Amino acid sequence: MAALAIQNVKKSFGDTHVLKGIDIEIKDGEFLILVGPSGCGKSTLMNAIAGLEEVTSGDIRIGERVVTGLQPKDRDIAMVFQSYALYPSMTVRDNIAFGLEIRKVPKAEREQEVQRVAELLQISHLLDRKPSQLSGGQRQRVAMGRALARRPKIYLFDEPLSNLDAKLRVEMRTEIKKLHQRLGTTIVYVTHDQIEAMTLADRIAVMKDGIVQQFGTPREIYENPVNMFVAGFMGSPAMNFLRGELVAGEQGLGVQVLNGDGEVFVFPLGPDTRGLTGRLGKEVVLGIRPEHLTQVIPHQQGLAQVCRFRARLEVVEPTGPDTLVEIQLNGQGINCRVHPAEAGRAGEPMALMVDMGKAVLFDPATEQRLL
Template sequence: MSALMIRDLHKSYGGLEILAGINLEARTGEFVALVGPSGCGKSTLLAMIAGLETVTSGEIWIGDRLVNSVQPKDRDIAMVFQSYALYPTMTVRQNITFGMESRGVPKAEQAEAVKRVAALLQIEQLLNRKPGQLSGGQRQRVAMGRALVRDPKLFLFDEPLSNLDAKLRVDMRTEIKKLHHRVGKTTVYVTHDQVEAMTLASRIAVMNQGSVQQFDTPKRIYDRPTNMFVAGFMGSPAMNFIPARLTGSTSISVRAADGSDATLALAAPLPTGAPKDVVLGVRPEHIYRFTADLKSRKPAVQPLQAPVELVEPTGAETLAVLRLGDLEITGRFEPDDAPVMGETITLGIDMSRACLFDPATRALL
């Protein structure tokens, strides 16, 4: 059964359309991430699910109930905000129980809920402190605790980690994933950080300009992006886009560093009617230093000459900016096999992992 169903959802402010026909489903216990650039509509969509924004047209179902006109307090949801929204004059315990107090939950039941949630989030020692005495990560745990005591059908997270520093963000990301596995509640999580989406979600909705570009598993979105926007947005560094031209049913040509055309064999024939001009999409980690051993291990690897413009060591890997004709592309190399700035190397492009796009529609071929 679906815990959340969104059907042909539209949102407009006057003549400005913010969401244009959104269709999404979250299965019971699933973790769905909404990801996209600022202004794409993801936070507006979350607010509409929560009941904080009205629906222009379309339907929102939570479980078996249409909730378009249902007040936020009656939707059986819990929301964790970017700003934590804790009461500064209340203790952690009082912040967690505030909603239960408002609903008239008996004291004994409140105490049991606080005990359970505090143990789950490992904040037992913080219950008598006030928010000003807590770190950012501790405040975020308290905000999650306030949501967890409700035992709702649906958890909504609105960029909850964006105010944290880089290390704490990684730590809290791990905690949220562990929490989801323990609690098993359906979760919708908004983020602009594609790494957060990839690591946390069972399925990702990639949004742009008010519409869902692709809704699929992290692996499918990364390996087979439905269009060039998804391909360029998901992945860091981004996918390389290389202009190419079909030279046969199973080959393309690209412009090499010396201005000549280099032919690359495709791993599989393109469908009938494919355009002559295409865009070759290659992830940085699918670019190697070409060797005979590499060719024996990866038969689909195709060689290509390229000078090295820049080298960026990052510790676990080394990024190299390489030139193809007038184009710069990025490769990701093992530190011990990294190229040196100024040298010309023979690249090995793994064509079995490459994507081809139509430059007119920007869609995957």
């Protein structure tokens, strides 16, 4: 395997700038996910790593070697596409062995490698079938097997699960996670699905408009988003963005909140609010994830940054392990995640609490994080 370094990579198509100076570096054996909405540049970056797109400027390094100007066949990478790209006239065995045959690997060694990969992916019983006789999940396993048989320095996965149904996506996601844990391979994986990103990655690069908005571990991205785009893109349900006035309350600076019944509360921001005093009386955006807005939990309500308040339930959505409820704060719909046994009915008031120790604050104009 090998480390990967992407250094100030830019890509333009005429006057259209698709990649605007990408800098990413991962260690040998790490799982990198490029995530973002359609058109953000993640697939173009993947193709640049693979050598399918020539970069306008910048360097791509695999291990100790700069591969920027090399052809795909000379980069020692293997790619798994979302369309599987299997040869329909070949058996599973021949599909997996095809790349080895092209490289003139001896037949005995090819057969040994096919068996190794088939056992690893649990498709030994499918080796004599054609792709048309396989399910979507089985075809994806074969596509992965063909890549694994190569033993390259880096594996590239381009939205490999997007053609699968929801249940199969979850199953295959788990299989890819197990595979990476067993093999310790270096993987670059493109997806628009933030759940895939959170569950699979060692490192995540969140992209928008050809720029890496934030690069870090799943926990860093989720708990400490640098701006409103990252905060809103990562997480399901999405983070609540509550617009309100910054005021001075009994516990220091806080955000003034008005519930649907006209009651006023101040959500305290905690002791470290340096640099915010100049914003008193101005609008800010408070970012709170639904799981930090819950029913009152007795052993937590005495904590310094836990604030209790009341609000009327607008919508109640049971999901099984928990219940999502929507309330009105400052005239906005806000999602809370509560225990099913504690959830009331739509139209009823409910005692709730917010953990302000987990909240973040954004500038409404720049959408960058303030606190």
